[in-house]
Amino acid sequence: MKTHEAKRVEIIIEGPMERRLTRALEGAGVTGYTVLPVRGGSGRSGSWSRAGQVSPTGGMVAVICIIRPERLDGLLEAAFAVVERHIGVVSVTDCEVLRAERF
Amino acid sequence: MNEILSLAAGNLLSPIILSFALGLAAALARSELTIPEAVAKGMSIYLLFAIGFKGGASVAAHGLDASLLLSLGAGVILSFALPLLAFALLRVMTRLSVLDAAAVAGHYGSISIVTFVATTSVLADRGIAAEGYMVAVAAAMEAPAILSALWLVSRGGTGPKIEGDLWREILLNGSIVLLVGAFAIGWATGEHGLAEIAPFIVSPFKGVLCLFLLDMGLVAGRGLRGARKALTGGLLGFGLLMPVLGGLAGLVMALGLGLSTGGAVLMMALAASASYIAVPAAMRVALPEARPSIYLTLSLGVTFPFNLTLGIPLYVALGQLATGG
Numbered sequence: 001m002k003t004h005e006a007k008r009v010e011i012i013i014e015g016p017m018e019r020r021l022t023r024a025l026e027g028a029g030v031t032g033y034t035v036l037p038v039r040g041g042s043g044r045s046g047s048w049s050r051a052g053q054v055s056p057t058g059g060m061v062a063v064i065c066i067i068r069p070e071r072l073d074g075l076l077e078a079a080f081a082v083v084e085r086h087i088g089v090v091s092v093t094d095c096e097v098l099r100a101e102r103f
Numbered sequence: 104m105n106e107i108l109s110l111a112a113g114n115l116l117s118p119i120i121l122s123f124a125l126g127l128a129a130a131l132a133r134s135e136l137t138i139p140e141a142v143a144k145g146m147s148i149y150l151l152f153a154i155g156f157k158g159g160a161s162v163a164a165h166g167l168d169a170s171l172l173l174s175l176g177a178g179v180i181l182s183f184a185l186p187l188l189a190f191a192l193l194r195v196m197t198r199l200s201v202l203d204a205a206a207v208a209g210h211y212g213s214i215s216i217v218t219f220v221a222t223t224s225v226l227a228d229r230g231i232a233a234e235g236y237m238v239a240v241a242a243a244m245e246a247p248a249i250l251s252a253l254w255l256v257s258r259g260g261t262g263p264k265i266e267g268d269l270w271r272e273i274l275l276n277g278s279i280v281l282l283v284g285a286f287a288i289g290w291a292t293g294e295h296g297l298a299e300i301a302p303f304i305v306s307p308f309k310g311v312l313c314l315f316l317l318d319m320g321l322v323a324g325r326g327l328r329g330a331r332k333a334l335t336g337g338l339l340g341f342g343l344l345m346p347v348l349g350g351l352a353g354l355v356m357a358l359g360l361g362l363s364t365g366g367a368v369l370m371m372a373l374a375a376s377a378s379y380i381a382v383p384a385a386m387r388v389a390l391p392e393a394r395p396s397i398y399l400t401l402s403l404g405v406t407f408p409f410n411l412t413l414g415i416p417l418y419v420a421l422g423q424l425a426t427g428g
Binding site: 015017020048050 | 143147318329330381387
């Protein structure tokens with residue numbers, strides 16, 4: 001089956017910033033993304049867990065976008081403007097998709 | 104003094120406090136006991152709805168006068184002013200930067216709704232009545248402290264910009280919407296409405312509160328374990344002193360307003376408590392460089408346990424003494 005090259009951008013960001021990030025992505029024309037809950041982890045600020053938490057503070061979410069390679073720079077600029085001062089990780093990997101017209 | 108110690112001893116052996124202690128001990132001992140996030144959120148929604156509804160129904164039953172507006176105003180003033188006191192104390196007692204001190208100070212002007220709920224439970228056990236509208240005062244005290252914290256940072260000229268989204272998030276915070284909304288429903292439907300849903304929001308209330316405090320103990324214990332190094336003697340001293348000073352400020356306000364004994368105790372508990380839901384979220388957005396390990400540990404790991412175990416009996420005793428109740 002024929003596949004097409006694409007970029008998979010994964011942004012792990014603090015819970016309270018989720019809505020700001022997705023709005024920035026939409027502003028940059030990225031309307032397709034998936035938000036995943038993150039159970040816990042550890043980083044420069046120490047370890048954390050979502051268990052028993054009632055506030056978004058102290059937790060992270062993962063926002064995943066798959067886009068055509070030529071749209072990557074616009075997405076990263078929009079994402080960086082939100083992520084810059086906050087705890088988080090932005091990573092880009094190559095991937096392949098089946099239906100290119102959807103991205 | 105003996106009365107305060109006796110109240111404190113009785114309070115320490117209540118199911119609510121022992122549930123919190125169990126969670127705290129389990130987390131400190133690295134037990135795998137956890138409450139799922141969704142269950143914790145569900146319990147918090149239940150508690151906010153129940154306490155808001157019961158407050159509204161109480162106002163419907165006893166009528167409304169100017170004291171509601173005056174109490175709301177007093178609560179807002181306390182919420183604006185307490186961060187200034189906290190900030191000054193932090194700058195004297197600790198080596199925190201302006202940014203960290205302002206972020207911590209913001210937490211101490213806002214309120215902990217679970218401390219409020221636990222206090223209402225203690226008052227109910229002792230048969231001490233309180234003004235039902237104190238729930239609305241609790242809601243009004245959530246947000247002003249955030250503005251004080253941001254003002255404390257912006258005095259240096261490099262303060263954060265408060266965007267429109269942040270205003271909306273502060274004023275329409277989920278806890279505020281639920282508390283005020285449930286209060287309005289309780290007020291509108293009155294005692295009849297309360298009687299209709301009492302088997303859901305009255306009878307199981309204390310049991311749910313115990314489980315929620317078990318969860319709070321687990322979260323506080325995990326926080327303390329992770330942030331032990333950040334907790335200096337000065338910070339610990341602040342976390343224990345500030346609630347007492349806040350409680351006294353609340354008592355002065357309550358006496359000025361002529362609140363009942365129960366109302367005065369609740370005002371003290373509100374002024375003595377520190378936020379761990381609304382303010383931390385706002386601080387992460389507006390002051391991301393401030394360290395959550397400090398403000399969350401102080402609020403949830405030091406001040407909340409203090410209020411729950413020793414603070415509430417102290418506020419009850421002082422409230423009774425001051426109002427003659």
